[in-house]
Amino acid sequence: MDYTLKEMMAIVAAREIRNDDIVFCGTGISMLAAMAAKNINAPESVIFFETGAIDSKLEDLPLAVGDPRIMYQSSSNGGLLESFATMQNPFTGSHIVGILGAAQIDIYGNLNSTVIGDYHAPDVRFSGSGGACDVASFVSRSIIFMKQEKRKFKNKLDYLTSPGYLDGPEARKKAGLPEGGPVSVVTDMGMMAFDSESKKMFLKGYYPGITPEEILQNMEFEIDVTRAEEITPPSANELSLLREKCDPHRLIL
Amino acid sequence: MKVNGNKITSLEGAVKTHVKDGCHLSIGGFTINRNPMAAVYEIIRQKTKNLHLYAHSNGQGADELIGAGAVSCLEIAYGGTGKFAATCIRFRKAVEEEKIQVEDYTNYQMTLRFLAGSMGVPFLPSRTSLGTDIIEKWGFAPEFRNQQPNIPNKKLVVLENPFDDWCDTKKIVLVPAINPDVTIIHVQKADYRGNCRIDGLTFADVEQAKAARTLIITCEELLDDDYLKNQPDRNQIPFIHADAVVHIPYGAYPTACYKYYDYDPVFLKQYAELAKNEEKYQSYLESIYNRKSHRELLDFVGRGRLEMIKADKNRGYAAKLDRR
CATH class of the missing domain: 3.30.30.40 (Defensin A-like)
Incomplete structure (x- = not known):
């Protein structure tokens, strides 16, 4: 079966989404993963945008969370206040799964999407939190997309934009955050999860043709790889739905 | 805010009167949608300086104001325009070269700050x-x-x-709380007193509008007072908040305006390219200075491109638009 890494990543993340999940998604591959889940394995999942649209019809792939394509046949077109309140509200927030991306991640799944270098004199400036920190603060589970590179999997983040498990078990509670936190990290080489006791990242799976050692070589910190198994590649059905239903014009793929 | 009166004015006049050097400004819209771009270009044309800009995720409008050197302080949650620029290019440059002072918040925090301002709580x-x-x-x-x-x-x-x-x-x-000196929003429909109707997502426009000392509204359609008041449930901002109303079709171009037109992918892609190059960006700024009005930009872009981004009646965006 012929597939690209981007397709693999979108499908692997989509498989983590279940019916009845309310899926918060950002732009790019995260939007594609949410659409893939809806079209393939979780048709009853609900897509939700920080700009205030919920259950948009998504006849066409949006290119930004402000894209007018998310406004078409949604259940309600509100604004930022409503969407973030929905995440902060524990009745609804506990059903929301967030999909996030970042420039750097650490072993506890904390994310940096603000700067590389000193905050006051940065070497590289990124977009900043947007709604990412709010999502990571509020929702019950989040799925994170990362490129598997040493400079991205860091011992210490240059800036902690969005909270994962902060510095370990109980840290979210101590800081005053709601329960929740990241559940998976999907990269171009495999997928990580977080240990229920230590809250540390471990390798859960690797793509066909990739070894756990190669993944470790592309991270600054060590993770447990003893639980890792090879991930099933996308099926013909998953691929055709992804390509034809979600992104027929190859805007992201 | 100004309670009564006919608030219709020219864009040039509204910006000259209200958007002064050093003023605290917020603009409506989100990334590539409903940014008040005609007003942004007018501010650039008037060479306003030292603005203190409040942005949540204003994307294109914020990046062009920063690129023109109009902004000295920025409070922001997100500087990006999705697929066109994951990080807005002039924003990134200005921060890396330490040309502007930045304070980072989240989108929810910025929205709550405007809400607090609109409620009169600290x-x-x-x-x-x-x-x-x-x-x-x-x-x-x-x-x-x-x-x-x-x-x-x-x-x-x-x-x-x-x-x-x-x-x-x-x-x-x-x-x-934030109480901007001026908020500028672009809406689909308004009347001469400043009643507003927004189609599609409101983003944080309503909170930004109500938090401001002075509110400038630009609109696609300027309607009779009765028209909006006949369906009051669909209006988000009553006239008492408004100071100036300016009728500017395509006033959000090159960003989108739901039910009227889509974003222009050709413009946004070209912008992202030239924003990377100092010389090209300078001549881009010159082209803004040399225009007298937003109309001239639309004439330059041409009827063909505007036709391509015209929104389908049903979908509210241009379904057949080539966005590659």
Whole structure:
């Protein structure tokens, strides 16, 4: 079966989404993963945008969370206040799964999407939190997309934009955050999860043709790889739905 | 705010009267949607300087104001335009070259700050960002904050829940209110007094509009008073908040305006390219200075491109638009 890494990543993340999940998604591959889940394995999942649209019809792939394509046949077109309140509200927030991306991640799944270098004199400036920190603060589970590179999997983040498990078990509670936190990290080489006791990242799976050692070589910190198994590649059905239903014009793929 | 009267004016006049050097400004819209771009270009044309800009995720409009050197201080959640620029290019350059001072918040925090401003309270609480550098690291130095009478003395405050553990909450984050000197929004429909109807997502436009000392509205359609008042449930902003109303078709171009036109992918792609190059960006700025009005930009872009982005009646965007 012929597939690209981007397709693999979108499908692997989509498989983590279940019916009845309310899926918060950002732009790019995260939007594609949410659409893939809806079209393939979780048709009853609900897509939700920080700009205030919920259950948009998504006849066409949006290119930004402000894209007018998310406004078409949604259940309600509100604004930022409503969407973030929905995440902060524990009745609804506990059903929301967030999909996030970042420039750097650490072993506890904390994310940096603000700067590389000193905050006051940065070497590289990124977009900043947007709604990412709010999502990571509020929702019950989040799925994170990362490129598997040493400079991205860091011992210490240059800036902690969005909270994962902060510095370990109980840290979210101590800081005053709601329960929740990241559940998976999907990269171009495999997928990580977080240990229920230590809250540390471990390798859960690797793509066909990739070894756990190669993944470790592309991270600054060590993770447990003893639980890792090879991930099933996308099926013909998953691929055709992804390509034809979600992104027929190859805007992201 | 101005209670009564006919508020229709020219864009040039509205910007000249209200958007002064050093003024605290917020603009409506989100990334590539409903940014008040005609007004942004007018501000650039008038060479306004030292603006203190409040942005949540204003994307294109914020990036063009920063690129033109109009902004000295920026409070922002997100500087990006999705597929066109994951990080807005002139924003990134200005921060890396330390040409502007930046304070980072989250989108929810910025929205709550506008809401607080619109309610007349000094702050509002939320549970976001606890344990992060958004709380730990402050962009504006304390001395700078103390010198500026029109910004609060703190970025934000973490507080123990004064109601003990009520709502299972131990700590909260207080974010300070924003009352911009001027907010500019672009809406689909308005009338001469400034009643507004927004189609599609409102983003944070309503809170931004109501928090402002002065509100400038640009609109696609300028309607008779009766028209909007016949369906009051669909109106979001009553006229009492408005100071100036300007009729500018395609006033959000090159960003989208739901039910009227899509964003222009050709423009946004070209912009992202030339924003990377100093010389090209300077000549781009020259082209803005040389235009007399937004109309001239539309004439330059041409009927063909505007036809391509025209929204389908049913979908509200241009379904057949080539966005590759």
